[in-house]
Amino acid sequence: MISKKIELLVGLFVALGIAALMFLALSVASSGMSGSGETYNLYAKFDNIGGLKVRSSIKVGGVVVGRVEEIKLDTEDYAPVAKLAIDTKYNNFPDTSSLSILTSGLLGEQYLGLEPGFIDETVGILGEGDFIEDTKSALVLEELIGQFLFSQGSE
Amino acid sequence: MDWIQNLGKNTIERFSAIGRASFMLFGAIVAKPNFVKGFPLFTKQVYVIGVLSLVIILVSGLFIGMVLALQGYTVLVDYGAEDSLGQMVSLSLLRELGPVVTALLFAGRAGSALTAEIGLMKATEQLTSLEMMAVDPLRRVIAPRFWAGVFSMPILAMLFSSVGLLGGHLVGVEWLGVDQGSFWSIMQASVEFEGDILNGIIKSIVFAIVVTWIAIFRGYDAIPTSEGISQATTQTVVQSSLAVLGLDFVLTALMFGS
């Protein structure tokens, strides 16, 4: 028969395991968007998506509201289309909102910055399957340098 | 022609060992579990296998976390990216070092002990004697040890990662002066529960099954002499370490590859 002490220590061991899991899940992983919540989809067409990837985050004022779910190329005008999954908690962005591809830090990942637009009677609310019209493409460093040199030369 | 014959002989031996190991595992885990009698045995083995391995896991985890932070800092600081230290330490621990190092330490600490214990039980006729008492040694001896190993290792791996993170925090934030806020927030922004933590746990469950299986099979299949048992113990450590490293590559490719 096993002693009380062993049972106690095993209980403690299991409790430690659960504590470790909680610690990892709550304070190490991103607690905001785990990707498991309810989402709705929006679409956005860009000229150039740069380094944007599937699962890149979508932020409003720095707060994560969703993730890029899929990136594909429109077969008619060969422009990249991103499918976005936005948390249903944030379901009243007006259709005047704009989307731009930004970089976190100099070497950081690229993410989508969503800028909510103005609201009046003529403006609708973005719902499932809508396109965000106002998009700004990624800044490509080579193009930027090219433009800079070109403008220098023309002066 | 000798080497071809040897190759054939070795191949046949390998496969027959895999076959015997599968039969053993099958006999041990397919059997209808008896919770009233089985649970105390399981608890006892969780103590022997899991609780007694805690110290080595916690100490190693702490030091590995500290070393990771120190090494990572010296590289990252050159790019001015030392704020990402938390991300680096946490991802290395959760995805790789936690499951892998825990499995290697587990093979050395608990696996070898399991092999030696079962091998000795075989050598001293305890297993035969169980059989003659109409008690199936697969269920009485093998099954609780197997389940205890499979249960304990993921817990140990999570503790390893957690303690490693604290060690990383200790060195990175307390000693090297990385900003505490960015240490945690960049970590939280990049670590995902499903992608990183859950995959790490899945890895360690796979390692747990493989290491425990090898350990108990090597003991059960040991030649019942002192030399046979010492060989079996060595084989446990070597084979389970190689299996863990090989499987780690496969699992990593499957989980993070695409």
Next chain:
Amino acid sequence: MNINKTDFESPHVELKNVTFSRGERVIYDDISMVFPKGKITAIMGPSGIGKTTLLRLIGGQLYPDSGDIIVSGQNIPKLSRKELYAVREKMSMLFQSGALFTEMNVFDNVAFPIREHTKLPEDIIRTMVLMKLEAVGLRGAYQLMPNELSGGMARRAALARSIALDPELIMYDEPFVGQDPISMGVLVRLIRNLNTSLNLTSIVVSHDVKEVMGIADYIYIIADKRVIGYGTKEQLLESDSPLVQQFLKGLADGPVPFHYPAPSISQDLMQG
């Protein structure tokens, strides 16, 4: 004393034309034996001829190449796992090493089979265990661990464990090996007493001629893959088989050669 015919009408254990081989090596070639109920039958023979193997065959741990092994009317090699386990609950075996479980004390070792196979309350188990330990003279040692016991005590504790569930058949594997004369005497007396008080069928495998002669009702002598002598003590002593005589008298050379089969020594030495 002569062979009592009634002993053989319903034998407890019977081997019929059993052949067993390990790899290329034949251990038993068409061997038949009978173990009468309630008697002590000894199996003797030179070491290394697989006497222990015989017990394992009866216990169903090894399977013969051919032949039947009947225990209490059931043919062991043909039984399903479940039926085999049911038969094993009524037999028990005392191993050469004792095979006590090293992680439990003497009490728990003896209680082990009772706890495994019955649902008796703990106070009844305690009474049963202490009675069994009393029978082997180790009641005072119930809380010692197996590594604290001497060889003789360990074997007696193991004996208490093997009679814990009052089996009908008990097999002793070399019970006298490595015992000092006193514990040898104790064991001989215990085996005899248990046999008469519990009406056990006992099979003793041994090569200690003197001790076996003292307790066995019937004796088999095995050598060279077959039975070379069978009968009561008196019958065997009067046997005119040179093999039997060599074994009983402990002669170094005879029909069983002193040398392991080898080419002639001059041939071996010349090669070097």
